[in-house]
Amino acid sequence: MSAIYILWLRELKRYTRSRAQIVASLGQPVLYLLVLGFGLGPVFRRAGSGDYLQFVGPGVIGMTILFSSIFSGLGLLWDRQFGFLKETLVAPVPRLQIMIGKTLGGATVSVIQGLLVTIVCVLAGFRPANLWLVPIAIGFMAAIAVVFAALGMALGSSLQDMQGFQLIMNFLVMPIYFLSGALFPLTGLPVALAFLTRLDPLSYGIDGLRTMLLHQPPFQPAFHVATNIAVLLCVAVAFLIAGAWRFSKIEI
């Protein structure tokens, strides 16, 4: 247990010490929020779907958590290069504990990052519909963070170096983001696109976030809340197993 704790703490310390990185990683979500939020707002309203800034807020929060948690897993590549990974791999601690400590650390950092973006959203004019549901929304953030931190660990354990990084970015992370409905409603889509969005675990996370944070109507949830929770939990378990398995196979 203490190994999980110390590795979790390490991720947190690294995060709080890289202030420049914290500010830099807020840049992209702010851009999406402000430019899309205000840019597409008039069209969205004319379509009768309400305020786009309100709609895109949870999407941008989900995006932040997705990126931050996948990158935390890929941070394994840096640990590999700077050698710290070796230090943990020869320690007399089951690799499962090491993997869990790092995954939870990455997920915690991602949730903090998500909360920072939530604050930015509120400053930009975003208002949660019901404050009592905000803690449940944070639960959804945590679920998204664990799912993708575990996926990041599985990927980070499988890659030898940064060569595969662009590949993962363009063919995995960006599609997950764009297909998740972060930017557009998942209802009334063409069949093929609707099918793809249902394969994307982030869809259920962002839909859950919106269900907790937005007024209904104008927002219509694409899935039942129970479906959202069930899918996220199953995917989290599957990715954690995959991550633990890949991590146990690392050779240096």
Place this chain on the structure above:
Amino acid sequence: MIKAQNLVKTFGSFTAVKDVSFEVATGEIFAFLGPNGAGKTTTIKMLTTLLRPTSGSIELDGLDPQRHQNEARRRFGIVFQDPSLDGDLTAWENMEVHGVLYHVPHKVRRPRIEELLKLFELWERKDDQVKKFSGGMKRRLEIARGFLHTPKILFLDEPTLGLDPQSRNQLWSHVKRVNETEKVTVFLTTHYMDEADRVAHRIGVIDHGKLVAQGTPKQIKEQTGTENLEDAFLALTGSTIRDESADSADQLRQMAKMWSGGRR
């Protein structure tokens, strides 16, 4: 304490370690010598559970490190050839993380970290992030960390690389001390033959993945008919210079240096 039999490791078509067998007795200091790329680090990685041997068997304190990984890992400590510190953490925190990972009890941990940081003259900088340290200081911290838990076997992979004579002296006297007082078995590699001659009880010379000589420093000198270990080493391994190809890790390290403005 350490027993390797017919150890082989191949990477694709390249054979890094060819049929290497040796034994290191409890309380012995064994120096594993060889030119660059001879297979020293690969052998250490196999002994320390980081790599699976292609064939052959290993025993650490009677345990197979592949089958009883955690039990085997409890028994050894290692100072790696290349850096393995976390640059974002302070010196103290690096020691603390190590102590927790190696199950050093809380009460023993603090005084022991303090003692080691003072011994290797890092105490004043204990709260500084490691990335701000000079190469020599990082090296000293790695070594201090290796001594934090008291292992039965200590692996030292070129520990004195980049150290000044003072720190080197400090290191070897500490190694000798733990070897004598706590009967720690030491398995080391180095390029400095005088060091091997001074501290090692027995020496193995490896070249092109093969063990070419084994024995006490005296025996090796007699075997080759040379005056000192350096000449004996050259007689055994020839005088051509070896190159190790830069692997992807080196390339990435270079890239990382570029990105972080050479801070790490």
